[in-house]
Amino acid sequence: MSQVIVATVNCKKRLYASTADELAAIAPNIPMGLLVSYLAHKGVPVELIDSDVENIPVRELVQAVIAKRPKLLCLVASGANPSASTMSMVGILDFFKEFNVEPEAKGITTAIWGPHPTVLPERTLAETGADYVIRGEGYETIAGLYESLIKGKGAGAVMGLSWMKGGKYFETEPPALVDVDSLPMIDWSRMNPARYRAHNWHCFGDIGNRTPYAIVWTSMGCPYACNFCCINNLFGKRTYRMRSIDNVIAEIDVLVNDYGIKNIKILDELFIIKHPRIEEFCARLEERNYGLNMWCFARVDTVTPEILKRLKKVGMNWVAYGFESVNHKVLENSKKRYSLDLMKDVIKWSVDAGVYICADAIFGLWDDDMDSMNATKEFLFKHNFEWINIYPAFAFPGTELYDEYIRQGVIQTPKTWDRYSLYGYECECLPTKYLAPAEVLKFRDDVFSEYFTRPEFLKMIDGKFGAMTREHCENMTKIKLKRRILGD
DSSP states (O other), X not given: OOSEEEEEOOOHHHHHGGGTTTTSOBOOXXXXXXXXXXXXXXXXXXXXXXXXXXXXXXXXHHHHHHHHOXXXXXXXXXXXXXXXXXXXXXXXXXXXXXXXXXXXXXXXXXXXXXXXHHHSHHHHHHHHOOSEEEOTTOHHHHHHHHHHHHHTOOGGGSTTEEEEETTEEEEOOOOOOOOGGXXXXXXXXXXXXXXXXXXXXXXXXXXXXXOSEEEEOOEEEOSOOOTTOXXXXXXXXXXXXXXXXXXXXXXXXXXHHHHOOOEEEEOOSSOBOSSHHHHHHHHHHHHHOOOOEEEEEEOGGGOOHHHHHHHHHTTEEEEEEEEEOSOHHHHHHTTOOOOHHHXXXXXHHHHHHXXXXXXXXXXXXXXXXXXXXXXHHHHHHHHTOSEEEXXXXXXXXXSHHHHHHHHHTSSOOOSOXXXXXXXXXXXXXXXXXXXXXXXXXXXXXXXXXXXXXXXXXXXXXXXXXXXXXXXXXXXXXTOOOOOTTTTO
Protein backbone atom coordinates (compact mmCIF):
# COMPACT_ATOMS: atom_id res chain seq x y z
CA MET A 1 0.00 0.00 0.00
CA SER A 2 1.32 3.44 -0.95
CA GLN A 3 2.33 5.55 2.01
CA VAL A 4 2.10 8.78 -0.01
CA ILE A 5 -0.44 9.68 -2.68
CA VAL A 6 0.26 12.68 -4.89
CA ALA A 7 -2.85 13.67 -6.85
CA THR A 8 -4.56 16.29 -8.96
CA VAL A 9 -8.29 17.03 -8.70
CA ASN A 10 -10.40 16.95 -11.84
CA CYS A 11 -12.20 20.23 -12.55
CA LYS A 12 -11.77 20.50 -16.33
CA LYS A 13 -15.46 20.93 -17.08
CA ARG A 14 -15.69 23.96 -14.78
CA LEU A 15 -12.48 25.53 -16.05
CA TYR A 16 -12.66 24.75 -19.77
CA ALA A 17 -16.43 24.43 -20.27
CA SER A 18 -17.36 23.39 -23.82
CA THR A 19 -13.74 23.39 -25.00
CA ALA A 20 -12.71 20.57 -22.65
CA ASP A 21 -13.80 17.59 -24.74
CA GLU A 22 -12.07 18.12 -28.09
CA LEU A 23 -10.15 21.39 -28.25
CA ALA A 24 -8.14 21.65 -25.04
CA ALA A 25 -4.82 19.91 -24.69
CA ILE A 26 -4.49 17.08 -22.17
CA ALA A 27 -1.11 17.88 -20.70
CA PRO A 28 1.20 15.87 -18.47
CA ASN A 29 1.58 17.58 -15.12
CA ILE A 30 5.35 18.04 -15.13
CA PRO A 31 5.64 19.54 -11.60
CA MET A 32 3.71 16.58 -10.20
CA GLY A 33 5.82 14.12 -12.18
CA LEU A 34 9.01 15.64 -10.80
CA LEU A 35 7.72 15.49 -7.22
CA VAL A 36 6.76 11.83 -7.56
CA SER A 37 10.07 10.87 -9.19
CA TYR A 38 11.98 12.68 -6.44
CA LEU A 39 10.06 10.84 -3.71
CA ALA A 40 10.53 7.47 -5.40
CA HIS A 41 14.24 8.21 -5.79
CA LYS A 42 14.37 8.84 -2.02
CA GLY A 43 12.76 5.48 -1.35
CA VAL A 44 9.34 6.84 -0.41
CA PRO A 45 6.48 4.49 -1.44
CA VAL A 46 4.46 6.87 -3.60
CA GLU A 47 1.49 6.65 -5.96
CA LEU A 48 0.46 9.18 -8.59
CA ILE A 49 -3.22 9.81 -9.33
CA ASP A 50 -3.80 12.31 -12.13
CA SER A 51 -7.55 12.83 -11.84
CA ASP A 52 -7.45 15.57 -14.46
CA VAL A 53 -6.23 13.13 -17.09
CA GLU A 54 -8.17 10.08 -15.92
CA ASN A 55 -11.39 12.13 -15.56
CA ILE A 56 -11.96 10.83 -12.04
CA PRO A 57 -14.87 12.71 -10.42
CA VAL A 58 -14.16 14.34 -7.06
CA ARG A 59 -16.37 11.89 -5.18
CA GLU A 60 -14.54 8.90 -6.65
CA LEU A 61 -11.16 10.41 -5.79
CA VAL A 62 -12.25 10.92 -2.18
CA GLN A 63 -13.39 7.31 -1.94
CA ALA A 64 -10.19 6.02 -3.60
CA VAL A 65 -8.01 7.91 -1.12
CA ILE A 66 -10.01 6.65 1.84
CA ALA A 67 -9.77 3.08 0.55
CA LYS A 68 -5.99 3.32 0.18
CA ARG A 69 -5.51 5.07 3.54
CA PRO A 70 -2.12 6.66 2.77
CA LYS A 71 0.02 8.13 5.51
CA LEU A 72 0.07 11.39 3.52
CA LEU A 73 -2.11 12.77 0.75
CA CYS A 74 -0.59 15.67 -1.20
CA LEU A 75 -2.89 17.48 -3.62
CA VAL A 76 -1.12 19.32 -6.41
CA ALA A 77 -2.27 22.85 -7.23
CA SER A 78 -0.32 23.19 -10.44
CA GLY A 79 -0.48 22.47 -14.14
CA ALA A 80 1.30 22.90 -17.44
CA ASN A 81 1.25 26.71 -17.11
CA PRO A 82 2.00 28.82 -14.02
CA SER A 83 -1.48 30.36 -14.02
CA ALA A 84 -3.04 26.90 -13.77
CA SER A 85 -2.18 26.81 -10.07
CA THR A 86 -4.80 29.37 -9.08
CA MET A 87 -7.41 27.80 -11.35
CA SER A 88 -6.75 24.32 -9.95
CA MET A 89 -7.79 25.54 -6.49
CA VAL A 90 -11.39 25.27 -7.73
CA GLY A 91 -11.09 21.48 -7.76
CA ILE A 92 -9.08 21.29 -4.54
CA LEU A 93 -11.77 23.21 -2.65
CA ASP A 94 -14.39 20.83 -4.05
CA PHE A 95 -12.29 17.87 -2.88
CA PHE A 96 -12.00 19.07 0.70
CA LYS A 97 -15.72 19.82 0.95
CA GLU A 98 -16.31 16.11 0.35
CA PHE A 99 -13.25 14.76 2.15
CA ASN A 100 -13.61 16.70 5.41
CA VAL A 101 -17.09 15.33 6.17
CA GLU A 102 -16.05 11.68 5.71
CA PRO A 103 -15.58 9.99 9.11
CA GLU A 104 -13.22 7.46 7.52
CA ALA A 105 -10.92 10.25 6.32
CA LYS A 106 -9.75 10.90 9.87
CA GLY A 107 -6.13 9.93 10.38
CA ILE A 108 -5.08 10.69 6.78
CA THR A 109 -2.69 13.65 6.85
CA THR A 110 -3.35 16.09 4.02
CA ALA A 111 -1.14 18.66 2.35
CA ILE A 112 -1.46 21.02 -0.62
CA TRP A 113 1.46 21.99 -2.84
CA GLY A 114 1.86 24.48 -5.68
CA PRO A 115 2.62 28.10 -6.57
CA HIS A 116 -0.80 29.41 -5.47
CA PRO A 117 -0.75 27.89 -1.96
CA THR A 118 2.90 28.93 -1.66
CA VAL A 119 1.96 32.62 -1.90
CA LEU A 120 -1.36 32.30 -0.02
CA PRO A 121 -0.65 29.59 2.56
CA GLU A 122 -2.81 30.91 5.39
CA ARG A 123 -5.84 31.47 3.18
CA THR A 124 -5.37 28.04 1.57
CA LEU A 125 -5.34 26.36 4.97
CA ALA A 126 -8.44 28.27 6.06
CA GLU A 127 -10.35 27.53 2.84
CA THR A 128 -9.59 23.83 2.74
CA GLY A 129 -8.98 22.61 6.26
CA ALA A 130 -5.89 20.78 5.03
CA ASP A 131 -3.31 19.85 7.65
CA TYR A 132 -0.40 21.48 5.82
CA VAL A 133 0.61 23.69 2.94
CA ILE A 134 3.93 22.79 1.36
CA ARG A 135 5.57 26.04 0.29
CA GLY A 136 8.19 26.39 -2.40
CA GLU A 137 9.58 23.68 -4.63
CA GLY A 138 8.42 20.99 -2.24
CA TYR A 139 10.95 18.23 -2.88
CA GLU A 140 12.72 18.21 0.48
CA THR A 141 9.61 19.36 2.31
CA ILE A 142 7.27 16.57 1.28
CA ALA A 143 9.99 13.96 1.89
CA GLY A 144 10.69 15.48 5.31
CA LEU A 145 6.99 15.58 6.20
CA TYR A 146 6.59 11.92 5.30
CA GLU A 147 9.59 10.98 7.42
CA SER A 148 8.26 12.95 10.41
CA LEU A 149 4.88 11.21 10.11
CA ILE A 150 6.47 7.75 9.92
CA LYS A 151 8.62 8.46 12.97
CA GLY A 152 5.79 10.10 14.88
CA LYS A 153 7.67 13.38 15.22
CA GLY A 154 6.31 16.88 15.06
CA ALA A 155 6.49 18.78 11.78
CA GLY A 156 8.14 21.86 13.27
CA ALA A 157 11.59 20.78 12.08
CA VAL A 158 10.48 20.29 8.45
CA MET A 159 11.46 23.25 6.30
CA GLY A 160 8.88 24.82 3.99
CA LEU A 161 5.73 23.87 5.90
CA SER A 162 2.72 25.97 6.94
CA TRP A 163 -0.06 24.86 9.29
CA MET A 164 -2.74 26.13 11.67
CA LYS A 165 -2.96 25.24 15.36
CA GLY A 166 -5.35 26.66 17.90
CA GLY A 167 -6.48 29.26 15.37
CA LYS A 168 -2.93 30.53 14.86
CA TYR A 169 -0.79 30.30 11.75
CA PHE A 170 2.69 28.76 11.84
CA GLU A 171 5.36 28.30 9.19
CA THR A 172 8.96 27.15 8.86
CA GLU A 173 11.62 28.66 6.62
CA PRO A 174 11.78 27.15 3.13
CA PRO A 175 14.82 25.09 2.13
CA ALA A 176 17.31 26.38 -0.43
CA LEU A 177 16.40 25.94 -4.09
CA VAL A 178 17.52 22.61 -5.49
CA ASP A 179 20.23 22.03 -8.06
CA VAL A 180 17.97 21.30 -11.04
CA ASP A 181 20.36 18.67 -12.40
CA SER A 182 20.05 16.74 -9.14
CA LEU A 183 16.39 16.03 -9.90
CA PRO A 184 15.70 12.55 -11.31
CA MET A 185 14.08 12.25 -14.72
CA ILE A 186 10.31 11.95 -14.71
CA ASP A 187 9.20 8.33 -14.66
CA TRP A 188 7.16 8.27 -17.86
CA SER A 189 5.86 4.80 -17.06
CA ARG A 190 3.75 6.53 -14.39
CA MET A 191 2.72 9.29 -16.82
CA ASN A 192 2.14 7.36 -20.03
CA PRO A 193 2.34 9.79 -22.99
CA ALA A 194 -0.41 7.81 -24.74
CA ARG A 195 -2.85 9.42 -22.26
CA TYR A 196 -2.00 12.96 -23.34
CA ARG A 197 -3.09 15.17 -26.25
CA ALA A 198 -1.29 18.09 -27.87
CA HIS A 199 -2.83 21.51 -28.49
CA ASN A 200 -4.90 21.53 -31.66
CA TRP A 201 -2.78 24.18 -33.39
CA HIS A 202 0.44 22.32 -32.52
CA CYS A 203 -0.75 19.56 -34.87
CA PHE A 204 -2.06 21.66 -37.74
CA GLY A 205 -1.42 19.68 -40.91
CA ASP A 206 -1.74 16.41 -38.98
CA ILE A 207 -4.71 17.30 -36.82
CA GLY A 208 -5.79 13.69 -36.33
CA ASN A 209 -2.54 12.74 -34.58
CA ARG A 210 -2.40 14.76 -31.34
CA THR A 211 -1.41 11.81 -29.20
CA PRO A 212 0.96 10.54 -27.82
CA TYR A 213 2.25 13.81 -26.44
CA ALA A 214 4.86 14.95 -23.95
CA ILE A 215 6.26 18.07 -22.32
CA VAL A 216 9.96 18.52 -21.60
CA TRP A 217 11.46 21.10 -19.24
CA THR A 218 14.92 22.61 -19.78
CA SER A 219 14.92 25.45 -17.23
CA MET A 220 13.03 26.78 -14.22
CA GLY A 221 11.93 30.37 -13.68
CA CYS A 222 12.50 33.46 -15.78
CA PRO A 223 14.95 36.37 -15.39
CA TYR A 224 12.46 39.00 -16.60
CA ALA A 225 10.03 40.97 -14.45
CA CYS A 226 6.69 41.24 -16.32
CA ASN A 227 4.27 42.46 -13.68
CA PHE A 228 1.45 40.06 -14.64
CA CYS A 229 3.56 36.87 -14.61
CA CYS A 230 3.52 34.33 -11.77
CA ILE A 231 6.28 32.02 -13.06
CA ASN A 232 8.56 32.66 -10.07
CA ASN A 233 5.90 32.30 -7.33
CA LEU A 234 7.20 28.87 -6.40
CA PHE A 235 10.78 30.00 -5.98
CA GLY A 236 10.32 33.04 -3.74
CA LYS A 237 12.43 35.26 -5.96
CA ARG A 238 13.26 35.99 -9.57
CA THR A 239 15.42 33.13 -10.74
CA TYR A 240 16.46 31.28 -13.89
CA ARG A 241 18.13 27.88 -13.57
CA MET A 242 19.12 25.89 -16.62
CA ARG A 243 19.00 22.11 -16.82
CA SER A 244 21.97 20.51 -18.58
CA ILE A 245 21.38 19.69 -22.23
CA ASP A 246 22.72 16.19 -21.51
CA ASN A 247 19.74 15.58 -19.21
CA VAL A 248 17.28 17.22 -21.60
CA ILE A 249 18.37 15.09 -24.54
CA ALA A 250 18.42 11.93 -22.40
CA GLU A 251 14.74 12.52 -21.60
CA ILE A 252 13.86 13.17 -25.24
CA ASP A 253 15.65 9.92 -26.12
CA VAL A 254 13.42 8.03 -23.68
CA LEU A 255 10.26 9.67 -24.99
CA VAL A 256 11.05 8.97 -28.63
CA ASN A 257 12.53 5.49 -28.30
CA ASP A 258 10.26 4.07 -25.59
CA TYR A 259 6.99 5.90 -26.27
CA GLY A 260 7.04 6.87 -29.94
CA ILE A 261 6.76 10.58 -29.21
CA LYS A 262 6.74 13.11 -32.03
CA ASN A 263 4.80 16.06 -30.54
CA ILE A 264 6.70 17.85 -27.76
CA LYS A 265 6.14 21.13 -25.95
CA ILE A 266 9.11 22.79 -24.27
CA LEU A 267 7.69 23.81 -20.90
CA ASP A 268 10.03 26.71 -20.12
CA GLU A 269 8.43 30.11 -19.88
CA LEU A 270 11.54 31.31 -21.70
CA PHE A 271 13.32 28.71 -23.83
CA ILE A 272 14.87 30.68 -26.69
CA ILE A 273 17.70 32.83 -25.39
CA LYS A 274 20.98 34.00 -26.87
CA HIS A 275 23.04 31.30 -25.19
CA PRO A 276 25.34 28.47 -26.36
CA ARG A 277 22.93 25.89 -24.91
CA ILE A 278 20.57 26.47 -27.85
CA GLU A 279 23.27 25.44 -30.32
CA GLU A 280 24.10 22.43 -28.14
CA PHE A 281 20.43 21.44 -28.03
CA CYS A 282 20.17 21.68 -31.81
CA ALA A 283 23.43 19.86 -32.51
CA ARG A 284 22.42 16.92 -30.32
CA LEU A 285 19.00 16.62 -31.92
CA GLU A 286 20.44 17.00 -35.39
CA GLU A 287 22.57 13.91 -34.77
CA ARG A 288 19.43 11.93 -33.94
CA ASN A 289 17.18 13.12 -36.79
CA TYR A 290 14.04 12.25 -34.84
CA GLY A 291 11.60 14.22 -37.02
CA LEU A 292 10.01 15.95 -34.05
CA ASN A 293 7.19 18.47 -34.04
CA MET A 294 8.01 20.88 -31.21
CA TRP A 295 6.97 24.27 -29.93
CA CYS A 296 8.34 26.65 -27.33
CA PHE A 297 8.02 30.14 -25.83
CA ALA A 298 10.24 33.10 -26.66
CA ARG A 299 10.44 36.80 -25.99
CA VAL A 300 10.65 39.14 -28.94
CA ASP A 301 14.02 40.41 -27.69
CA THR A 302 15.67 37.00 -27.16
CA VAL A 303 15.68 35.58 -30.70
CA THR A 304 17.87 36.03 -33.76
CA PRO A 305 17.36 34.93 -37.38
CA GLU A 306 20.16 32.39 -36.95
CA ILE A 307 18.65 30.83 -33.83
CA LEU A 308 15.26 30.47 -35.50
CA LYS A 309 16.70 28.78 -38.57
CA ARG A 310 18.74 26.44 -36.41
CA LEU A 311 15.77 25.44 -34.26
CA LYS A 312 13.49 24.94 -37.25
CA LYS A 313 15.98 22.49 -38.72
CA VAL A 314 15.57 20.14 -35.73
CA GLY A 315 11.76 20.35 -35.56
CA MET A 316 10.90 23.52 -33.63
CA ASN A 317 7.99 24.22 -35.94
CA TRP A 318 6.15 26.70 -33.72
CA VAL A 319 7.24 29.57 -31.49
CA ALA A 320 4.84 31.35 -29.13
CA TYR A 321 5.74 35.03 -28.77
CA GLY A 322 4.37 37.20 -25.98
CA PHE A 323 3.53 40.25 -28.08
CA GLU A 324 0.85 41.26 -25.51
CA SER A 325 0.09 44.71 -26.99
CA VAL A 326 1.30 47.14 -29.63
CA ASN A 327 0.69 50.14 -27.40
CA HIS A 328 3.96 51.51 -26.01
CA LYS A 329 2.47 52.73 -22.73
CA VAL A 330 0.69 49.42 -22.08
CA LEU A 331 3.94 47.52 -22.71
CA GLU A 332 6.03 49.90 -20.64
CA ASN A 333 3.76 49.69 -17.62
CA SER A 334 3.70 45.89 -17.75
CA LYS A 335 7.53 45.91 -17.91
CA LYS A 336 7.75 44.58 -21.44
CA ARG A 337 10.11 47.05 -23.00
CA TYR A 338 10.34 46.29 -26.69
CA SER A 339 9.18 48.14 -29.77
CA LEU A 340 6.71 47.52 -32.55
CA ASP A 341 9.60 47.65 -35.03
CA LEU A 342 11.31 44.78 -33.24
CA MET A 343 8.07 42.78 -33.28
CA LYS A 344 7.87 43.23 -37.04
CA ASP A 345 11.50 42.15 -37.46
CA VAL A 346 10.91 38.99 -35.42
CA ILE A 347 7.82 38.14 -37.44
CA LYS A 348 9.84 38.42 -40.66
CA TRP A 349 12.70 36.33 -39.21
CA SER A 350 10.23 33.63 -38.19
CA VAL A 351 8.51 33.55 -41.56
CA ASP A 352 11.87 33.42 -43.34
CA ALA A 353 12.93 30.50 -41.14
CA GLY A 354 9.69 28.63 -41.86
CA VAL A 355 8.58 28.81 -38.22
CA TYR A 356 4.86 29.11 -37.50
CA ILE A 357 3.84 31.79 -35.01
CA CYS A 358 1.52 31.46 -32.05
CA ALA A 359 0.92 35.14 -31.22
CA ASP A 360 0.01 35.79 -27.58
CA ALA A 361 -1.84 39.02 -26.78
CA ILE A 362 -3.41 40.42 -23.63
CA PHE A 363 -6.43 42.72 -23.65
CA GLY A 364 -7.26 44.71 -20.53
CA LEU A 365 -3.98 45.79 -18.99
CA TRP A 366 -4.31 48.98 -16.96
CA ASP A 367 -3.69 51.54 -19.70
CA ASP A 368 -5.80 49.77 -22.32
CA ASP A 369 -8.76 51.53 -23.87
CA MET A 370 -10.76 50.65 -26.98
CA ASP A 371 -8.25 52.41 -29.22
CA SER A 372 -5.23 50.54 -27.87
CA MET A 373 -7.04 47.18 -27.95
CA ASN A 374 -8.21 47.81 -31.49
CA ALA A 375 -4.63 48.63 -32.51
CA THR A 376 -3.49 45.26 -31.15
CA LYS A 377 -6.40 43.58 -32.93
CA GLU A 378 -5.40 45.21 -36.23
CA PHE A 379 -1.81 44.05 -35.72
CA LEU A 380 -2.96 40.45 -35.26
CA PHE A 381 -5.27 40.55 -38.26
CA LYS A 382 -2.69 42.23 -40.50
CA HIS A 383 -0.06 39.56 -39.90
CA ASN A 384 -2.57 36.69 -40.14
CA PHE A 385 -0.66 34.45 -37.75
CA GLU A 386 -1.16 30.70 -37.93
CA TRP A 387 -2.56 30.84 -34.38
CA ILE A 388 -3.31 33.46 -31.75
CA ASN A 389 -3.88 33.10 -28.02
CA ILE A 390 -5.73 36.14 -26.71
CA TYR A 391 -6.21 36.58 -23.00
CA PRO A 392 -8.06 39.10 -20.91
CA ALA A 393 -5.79 40.44 -18.17
CA PHE A 394 -5.83 38.64 -14.82
CA ALA A 395 -4.01 39.53 -11.62
CA PHE A 396 -2.74 36.22 -10.28
CA PRO A 397 -1.85 36.01 -6.58
CA GLY A 398 1.86 36.46 -6.03
CA THR A 399 2.31 38.85 -8.95
CA GLU A 400 3.24 42.49 -8.75
CA LEU A 401 -0.01 43.26 -10.57
CA TYR A 402 -2.11 41.49 -7.92
CA ASP A 403 -0.40 43.30 -5.05
CA GLU A 404 -0.71 46.66 -6.76
CA TYR A 405 -4.38 46.26 -7.70
CA ILE A 406 -5.33 45.08 -4.20
CA ARG A 407 -3.35 47.92 -2.58
CA GLN A 408 -4.97 50.56 -4.78
CA GLY A 409 -8.45 49.11 -4.40
CA VAL A 410 -8.82 48.39 -8.11
CA ILE A 411 -9.93 44.87 -7.19
CA GLN A 412 -10.94 43.16 -3.97
CA THR A 413 -9.44 39.94 -2.68
CA PRO A 414 -11.22 37.29 -4.76
CA LYS A 415 -13.91 35.29 -2.97
CA THR A 416 -13.59 32.40 -5.42
CA TRP A 417 -10.90 31.24 -7.83
CA ASP A 418 -13.04 30.20 -10.81
CA ARG A 419 -13.06 33.80 -12.05
CA TYR A 420 -9.52 33.13 -13.31
CA SER A 421 -10.70 30.49 -15.78
CA LEU A 422 -10.44 31.95 -19.29
CA TYR A 423 -13.00 29.56 -20.79
CA GLY A 424 -15.27 29.16 -17.78
CA TYR A 425 -18.69 30.65 -17.11
CA GLU A 426 -17.49 32.55 -14.03
CA CYS A 427 -14.54 34.21 -15.82
CA GLU A 428 -14.08 37.79 -14.64
CA CYS A 429 -11.01 39.64 -15.83
CA LEU A 430 -9.51 42.93 -14.66
CA PRO A 431 -10.88 46.40 -15.29
CA THR A 432 -8.66 48.97 -16.94
CA LYS A 433 -8.36 52.68 -16.27
CA TYR A 434 -11.10 53.16 -18.88
CA LEU A 435 -13.02 49.87 -19.26
CA ALA A 436 -15.09 47.52 -17.11
CA PRO A 437 -14.27 43.80 -16.98
CA ALA A 438 -17.33 42.93 -19.08
CA GLU A 439 -16.20 45.29 -21.86
CA VAL A 440 -12.75 43.72 -21.95
CA LEU A 441 -14.04 40.13 -21.93
CA LYS A 442 -16.60 40.80 -24.66
CA PHE A 443 -13.90 42.43 -26.79
CA ARG A 444 -11.63 39.41 -26.29
CA ASP A 445 -14.34 36.90 -27.21
CA ASP A 446 -15.43 38.88 -30.25
CA VAL A 447 -11.85 39.16 -31.55
CA PHE A 448 -11.29 35.43 -31.12
CA SER A 449 -14.44 34.57 -33.08
CA GLU A 450 -13.75 37.12 -35.82
CA TYR A 451 -10.09 36.20 -36.25
CA PHE A 452 -10.66 32.50 -36.86
CA THR A 453 -13.65 32.95 -39.18
CA ARG A 454 -12.01 35.44 -41.54
CA PRO A 455 -11.72 34.24 -45.17
CA GLU A 456 -8.07 35.38 -45.17
CA PHE A 457 -7.27 33.13 -42.23
CA LEU A 458 -9.16 30.10 -43.53
CA LYS A 459 -7.56 30.41 -46.96
CA MET A 460 -4.10 30.60 -45.39
CA ILE A 461 -4.81 27.55 -43.20
CA ASP A 462 -6.13 25.57 -46.16
CA GLY A 463 -3.03 26.42 -48.20
CA LYS A 464 -0.50 25.61 -45.47
CA PHE A 465 -2.16 22.75 -43.59
CA GLY A 466 -4.92 21.34 -45.78
CA ALA A 467 -8.68 21.00 -45.83
CA MET A 468 -8.94 18.87 -42.67
CA THR A 469 -7.26 21.55 -40.56
CA ARG A 470 -9.43 24.24 -42.12
CA GLU A 471 -12.54 22.22 -41.26
CA HIS A 472 -11.28 21.81 -37.70
CA CYS A 473 -10.95 25.60 -37.35
CA GLU A 474 -14.43 26.14 -38.77
CA ASN A 475 -15.90 23.67 -36.28
CA MET A 476 -13.95 25.26 -33.43
CA THR A 477 -15.59 28.64 -33.92
CA LYS A 478 -19.07 27.11 -33.70
CA ILE A 479 -18.46 26.54 -29.98
CA LYS A 480 -19.72 29.56 -28.07
CA LEU A 481 -18.59 30.33 -24.54
CA LYS A 482 -21.15 31.32 -21.92
CA ARG A 483 -20.19 34.19 -19.59
CA ARG A 484 -21.90 35.23 -16.40
CA ILE A 485 -20.74 38.85 -16.57
CA LEU A 486 -22.01 39.12 -20.16
CA GLY A 487 -25.48 37.98 -19.15
CA ASP A 488 -25.34 34.58 -20.93
